[in-house]
Amino acid sequence: MRNGIVLLLLLIISLMAASCEEDFNLKSDYKPRYSLNCIIRADTSQHTAVITRSYMVPGFDPYEYTDDPFVSGADIRLWYKDNVFFFRDSLIGREDTSRFKFPQKIYYLNDFTPVENDFMEIQAVLENGKTLQATTRIPRRIKWDSSSTFLLPIPGADKFDIAWLKNNNIGWFLLRLQLIYKRDGINSPSESAILPVRYDGDTPVFPQPTKNSGITFQWSAFERTIKAISENVQDKSKVIIYGVTVELLVFDESLSKYYSNLNGYMDDFTIRVDQNDFTNIEGGLGIFGSYIKQVTGMKIQSDYIHSLGYGVPN
Amino acid sequence: MMKKIVFIISIIFYFTVFNGCEKDLSVSPEEVLPKKNAMIISSNPSGAKIYINNKNTGQVTPDTVFWINPGDVLLTLKKELFKDSSLTVTLTEDDTVKLFLDYTTNKTMLGKLRLDSNPRGAQIFINDSAINKITPVTLEGFLPGYYRIKLKLSEHWDDEKLVGVRSVVTTYVDQQMTDSLVWANFTTSRVNIPSNYLSSIAIENGYIKWIGSLDAGLIRFDDKTWTVYDISNSIIPDNTINSVGIDDFGNLWVCTNYGVVKKSGDNWTLYNTQNSGLPDNKILSVTFDGVSTCFGTMNKGLVKYDGSNWTQYTTENSPLPSNQVNMVLFHDINLWACTNNGLAKITDTTWKIINYSNSSNIVSANTPGTTPRSFGFPNNNCKTITIDRYGKPWVGFGNQAGVPGGSASLRFANLWRTYNEKPSNEVFSIAVDLDNIKWFGSSYNGLSKFDGTTWTHYNMSNSKIATDRIYGIIIDSNGNKWMASFGGGLIKYKGN
Numbered sequence: 001m002r003n004g005i006v007l008l009l010l011l012i013i014s015l016m017a018a019s020c021e022e023d024f025n026l027k028s029d030y031k032p033r034y035s036l037n038c039i040i041r042a043d044t045s046q047h048t049a050v051i052t053r054s055y056m057v058p059g060f061d062p063y064e065y066t067d068d069p070f071v072s073g074a075d076i077r078l079w080y081k082d083n084v085f086f087f088r089d090s091l092i093g094r095e096d097t098s099r100f101k102f103p104q105k106i107y108y109l110n111d112f113t114p115v116e117n118d119f120m121e122i123q124a125v126l127e128n129g130k131t132l133q134a135t136t137r138i139p140r141r142i143k144w145d146s147s148s149t150f151l152l153p154i155p156g157a158d159k160f161d162i163a164w165l166k167n168n169n170i171g172w173f174l175l176r177l178q179l180i181y182k183r184d185g186i187n188s189p190s191e192s193a194i195l196p197v198r199y200d201g202d203t204p205v206f207p208q209p210t211k212n213s214g215i216t217f218q219w220s221a222f223e224r225t226i227k228a229i230s231e232n233v234q235d236k237s238k239v240i241i242y243g244v245t246v247e248l249l250v251f252d253e254s255l256s257k258y259y260s261n262l263n264g265y266m267d268d269f270t271i272r273v274d275q276n277d278f279t280n281i282e283g284g285l286g287i288f289g290s291y292i293k294q295v296t297g298m299k300i301q302s303d304y305i306h307s308l309g310y311g312v313p314n
Numbered sequence: 315m316m317k318k319i320v321f322i323i324s325i326i327f328y329f330t331v332f333n334g335c336e337k338d339l340s341v342s343p344e345e346v347l348p349k350k351n352a353m354i355i356s357s358n359p360s361g362a363k364i365y366i367n368n369k370n371t372g373q374v375t376p377d378t379v380f381w382i383n384p385g386d387v388l389l390t391l392k393k394e395l396f397k398d399s400s401l402t403v404t405l406t407e408d409d410t411v412k413l414f415l416d417y418t419t420n421k422t423m424l425g426k427l428r429l430d431s432n433p434r435g436a437q438i439f440i441n442d443s444a445i446n447k448i449t450p451v452t453l454e455g456f457l458p459g460y461y462r463i464k465l466k467l468s469e470h471w472d473d474e475k476l477v478g479v480r481s482v483v484t485t486y487v488d489q490q491m492t493d494s495l496v497w498a499n500f501t502t503s504r505v506n507i508p509s510n511y512l513s514s515i516a517i518e519n520g521y522i523k524w525i526g527s528l529d530a531g532l533i534r535f536d537d538k539t540w541t542v543y544d545i546s547n548s549i550i551p552d553n554t555i556n557s558v559g560i561d562d563f564g565n566l567w568v569c570t571n572y573g574v575v576k577k578s579g580d581n582w583t584l585y586n587t588q589n590s591g592l593p594d595n596k597i598l599s600v601t602f603d604g605v606s607t608c609f610g611t612m613n614k615g616l617v618k619y620d621g622s623n624w625t626q627y628t629t630e631n632s633p634l635p636s637n638q639v640n641m642v643l644f645h646d647i648n649l650w651a652c653t654n655n656g657l658a659k660i661t662d663t664t665w666k667i668i669n670y671s672n673s674s675n676i677v678s679a680n681t682p683g684t685t686p687r688s689f690g691f692p693n694n695n696c697k698t699i700t701i702d703r704y705g706k707p708w709v710g711f712g713n714q715a716g717v718p719g720g721s722a723s724l725r726f727a728n729l730w731r732t733y734n735e736k737p738s739n740e741v742f743s744i745a746v747d748l749d750n751i752k753w754f755g756s757s758y759n760g761l762s763k764f765d766g767t768t769w770t771h772y773n774m775s776n777s778k779i780a781t782d783r784i785y786g787i788i789i790d791s792n793g794n795k796w797m798a799s800f801g802g803g804l805i806k807y808k809g810n
Contacts, residue, residue, distance in 0.1 A: 077372050084372025129348040129381045
């Protein structure tokens with residue numbers, strides 16, 4: 001009897017040890033997911049959209065995957081004031097061919113210029129019937145705040161502000177100041193240098209997307225930048241300073257939420273949704289948003305330019 | 315005791331076996347892709363916008379709409395001028411439905427067209443076909459669409475317009491017919507004239523009109539046919555014609571900014587600074603005295619050409635008050651030159667300069683913002699001159715330095731009477747008819763008539779004149795006033 005009990009206990013222990021054994025795999029079954037990215041700009045009539053699908057890699061390094069994740073054959077339509085615009089597909093050159101060796105495929109829409117505060121809806125129907133859709137409203141233009149500095153330098157000041165009047169409390173902005181100059185006389189090509197807000201040691205800190213209504217620049221950062229453009233220039237008098245362009249991107253609600261979520265860096269054309277789970281696409285991933293770019297100019301006093309040994313346009 | 319142990323172990327075994335591997339696993343639900351339903355939609359006529367559930371698909375008939383969810387689907391077709399058509403279609407899974415809408419057989423789609431004219435009784439043509447009806451009339455059973463409606467009425471200009479007829483409603487056309495016996499407007503929309511922007515006009519043999527245009531070259535009109543001579547089919551060097559003139563031998567002279575062209579029968583000759591004694595290619599006007607041809611230039615004064623010699627008169631070598639000579643006119647033994655600095659009268663070798671300062675012995679002044687003076691030139695910006703039946707010169711003036719222009723005529727001796735009755739300021743052309751009535755074309759105020767005591771003004775608000783901007787006037791042998799206008803083409807006025 002005791003032997004029977006011992007055997008029974010051994011059986012139970014064996015069952016407990018072996019019955020739940022299974023192969024555990026970090027990868028689940030592959031189910032394709034689709035991402036639509038389209039940013040409408042109110043300052044251009046040409047727009048692009050990209051649809052990609054998720055993919056499975058042999059190991060765990062996504063860079064092992066070098067096939068094209070672009071989804072062709074989608075029917076992408078944009079609704080705007082009861083008008084419907086159709087995107088077409090095309091190829092463009094790819095600058096970085098280290099991973100993908102083939103040209104970049106895109107969907108494009110020409111001859112469409114939306115107006116501020118207008119509503120738009122996008123819908124992409126894939127070849128398998130999968131639908132991705134989203135909406136956006138073009139943001140309103142802002143007005144520059146009178147506290148902004150549009151003439152440099154300010155005597156005795158160690159900083160200057162660029163400020164604007166917000167239309168609402170949810171919008172985010174990205175400001176960029178570019179110093180425009182020519183390095184080798186009037187016939188040389190125009191060049192530009194982006195002005196940092198300040199320097200951390202030798203590291204320039206550039207403006208980040210913000211929900212604030214202004215950004216303060218350190219005058220020392222400006223001076224460092226304007227002096228740096230003549231490094232390795234033998235004749236500084238040939239450097240011609242034209243001024244500073246002030247460029248402000250005003251984001252719509254979707255992009256603002258994205259930046260609020262991500263608070264990361266973005267340039268004019270790139271959106272890195274894979275860094276974050278944010279999406280406003282119904283039925284998939286990605287972002288459909290819009291922004292307005294507003295540009296104005298900032299002058300630099302010629303006396304100051306001459307004091308640096310530079311020239312001004314005639 | 316042993317039995318209890320066995321019982322407890324059995325219970326543990328039971329739960330171990332049946333529950334030991336139970337686990338909660340959270341997984342996303344399997345995504346259900348839509349069914350490939352399709353609606354194949356066509357219509358007659360085609361081109362109707364397709365709306366699915368009140369949303370514009372951006373597609374027009376005939377086309378196929380895919381990926382519509384099963385169930386009741388509201389299909390709406392919208393076509394311009396037609397009544398919207400809606401129907402509900404029930405789709406099952408993987409369903410393909412064919413739909414066809416024939417607008418032409420649906421009587422509720424048809425519209426009405428009410429045609430009227432003033433005066434009434436005009437014949438009606440629809441898309442160039444006579445329908446043997448006259449205005450007023452109401453036509454029913456029209457398929458919505460655009461129709462070219464032409465009305466023809468005796469002694470009136472044909473009138474044609476594109477009319478959109480809508481479903482259900484009555485479309486009204488009430489056309490004011492233009493009397494061709496009094497006012498006739500020859501515009502690009504009515505006749506084959508190549509431009510509505512004209513600068514000048516001359517008449518050959520009493521009826522052939524030679525018209526200078528500002529953008530389409532030289533135009534010939536013989537009351538039936540329009541012929542165009544421009545840089546593509548003639549030696550005319552520019553399609554902008556400053557003025558035209560016909561000399562005593564029937565030669566046509568065409569003044570441009572690139573020289574002057576003489577048309578003698580079928581022979582064309584271009585005179586410019588390169589091949590002649592012309593000192594300036596910008597020729598503003600031309601006049602003839604049977605022996606000489608005289609040109610007014612933009613920058614180089616006055617030029618006389620006697621067939622072999624070119625003689626130039628400028629501010630440097632003569633009393634000419636300005637080298638910009640807007641108009642020249644030979645009359646009897648006098649040559650008149652209108653400049654932007656006064657009027658020159660040249661008799662043989664004697665020059666007389668008449669200007670703001672010496673054209674009146676009655677002291678009065680014209681200053682901007684004050685009441686214009688009644689005697690003396692209104693300013694020095696002389697634009698045009700003509701001589702009336704009694705030999706009295708009439709001069710037209712443009713505005714100058716804020717002082718309005720107008721017209722002036724010589725009373726006696728050195729006293730000029732100024733007529734600046736509005737709206738005849740900025741007088742660009744003057745013609746005199748057989749009854750010595752003066753007709754004035756102004757740059758913004760239409761046509762004005764002066765019979766010696768009363769001024770009458772004709773403009774767009776009180777007449778059928780096509781525009782208020784008259785640049786040139788000439789009167790034919792029948793007393794018809796022909797006007798070269800800016801924007802209104804060639805205008806004929808038969809009234810007295």
